[in-house]
Amino acid sequence: MSAPTGLDSAIEYHIVNSLGWPALRPLQAAAVEPVRGGSDCVLVAPTAGGKTEAALFPLLSDMVEDRWTGTTILYVTPLRALLNNLHPRVLTYCSWLGRTVGLWHGDVGPAERRRMLAERPDILLTTPESLEAMLVSRRVDHERFLGSVRAVVIDELHAFAGSDRGWHLLAVLERIERIAGRKIQRVGLSATVGNPESVGAWMQGSTTGRRPVEVVREDSATTVDPDVVLDYVGSMENAATVISRMHRGEKRLLFAESRRSAEELAFLLRERGVQTYVSHSSLSADERRQSERAFAEAKDTVIVATSTLELGIDIGDLDRVIQIDAPRTVSAFLQRLGRTGRRPGTSRNALFLSTSREGLLDAAAVMLLWKRGFVEDVVAPPHPRHLAAQQFLALALQEGAFGASDWHQWWGDLPLMEDGAEVLDFLRAEEFLVEDSGLLMIGPRAEKEFGQRHFMDLLSTFIADLELRVVAGTREIGFVSPLALPAPQDRGAKPLVLAGRGWSVQHVDWERFTVWVEEIGVKGDVKWPSSAVAQSFELCQAKRKVLLGTDPDVEFSKRIPAALEKLRSEREADVSEDGLVLRRRKVGGTRFWTWAGLKANATLLAGLGLQASGVENESVLLPEWVTIKDIRSCNADAVPRIDPDAVAGLKFSAALPVDLAARTVGERLADSAGVRVVKQSVVASANDREN
Known part of the structure; x- marks a missing residue:
């Protein structure tokens, strides 16, 4: 290499002579100083941009030069397959330095796990669920195995941050920090995130004793347009x-x-x-x-x-x-x-x-x-109260018992535990946890709900999104949001529209996240059904712009101009340059083309005092009494009303009061910001056109 990299000399040697690289990539070079300086970092680069090396080379340099011993680096990903894929690569890097790497997830057998417990690897590739299983296992000496951890690399950070698995990971890391007796450096890797600073702050978990996060990006100006x-x-x-x-x-x-x-x-x-x-x-x-x-x-x-x-x-x-x-x-x-x-x-x-x-x-x-340079912001699901309940129970398994008055010490000010006191009161009242001399331990209700197979259900994979599989006989049709389902009392009269066809809902199995349907002939206002899976406000607004004549600046095939012209001609009544169209129908109410997405439409209905069911992405059907004035004055902060059975789809909902579980699900299906935009944009169509 023409200039020093700031890495350990042995790593520099192997980068050139074993990997054959003439130099580090820009991201890798820029990451050395902040990572080696101990900062919490978010490293952002396209897929295959060398993010793994950008995180590991500086950490391995610290490991060698500061003589770290024991398991000092955790490398966490959301997928076992990704861990399996990474293992040979990380093994090569560790071999340069005489260091070791272990692979621990659900497919790794007990013999290999025993070997790692006896001969602790320097780097452990694992999942959040496996870390949780280690913490609650009586076979793992927590302080010996996890007490040396100094840094964690979180791969595919955006996938964690946008789901409950991310909240779970942060809670587990807080408990490991308590065991290690130090703040653990956190390095997140992501190819696609629109708000890396916010995601980085979220990744840091509890704020006590932490420095501001540093974001390191690869310079996109050097890449060729795809x-x-x-x-x-x-x-x-x-x-x-x-x-x-x-x-x-x-x-x-x-x-x-x-x-x-x-x-x-x-x-x-x-x-x-x-x-x-x-x-x-x-x-x-x-x-x-x-x-x-x-x-x-x-x-x-x-x-x-x-x-x-x-x-x-x-x-x-x-x-x-x-x-x-x-x-x-x-x-x-x-x-x-x-x-x-x-x-x-x-x-x-x-x-x-x-x-x-x-x-x-x-x-x-x-x-x-x-x-236009837009990438979705990654936002953690709000109010993870069900995971607060899971964490209390997991801590009781980990410690045998914990203090009823000092539980905050395990998670600090982690937002996950914001409603922890209310959740803990319920767990105690319902005997999920029982108290003895000021200590809380697993109670009979927890044994009943989650105790099968040594509490494996309490440790199993978390649900990222409330999305249901639609099945007709043995044939899978697609997926729907709970918001797209007709209300229970309407399922005989209103079809579910999916894949361009109508389906009568026969049964919803919330335990298996499956909707059983039968195909029916569709009548009524379903000429342009929107996707039954939630689309974002921004995507739906972009669809409206396309219908109004805006073309994306990409290469078109010869077939595209005619297809777009036909599409715009068929949909011209659904959009207006003047604002959002509210169109009266001959019978059955008013069709409001919001172009706001399922969540905003469900929130709009809730703000009007209506049940959020059978909702679409592009439009919403309103009763005849609803006027433009009603829409403009509706409560944008309302929580969508959902099928009460939908709380079964919230993992660990049994450990929450029913009303709190229902509120949690509703809050996750809300879009107040989208409704505020919609309220200011509604207009009647030019001729109050009827279908």
């Missing part, structure tokens, strides 16, 4: 035909937005003689690994995946990403785009194949936001 093409093919069959004829000899990764679509497309491609593999969450882990391994070793081939391959799992050199219709967010698109352009001399690329005009609208909206 090659993005938007095409309209009109059906899944046509998509398969196009894919089978284009890019022959290349390795292609296809993204579909549901398991049903992935399986359908894979079948159609195989019919056309294309070597095709599949990866989605309904397949076994072993089946997915076999598909990913075979794909990595092949050349002229395709793998069709849902979001399972969105994160940084290495599937080998990739020539092209193809997106069927559109991802749900710009962030997801950036993750997928980043799978390409990793080889020298190649560039990032993506081809969008829209199988319907609604899919075209979604794709164009995502592209419009992306080209």
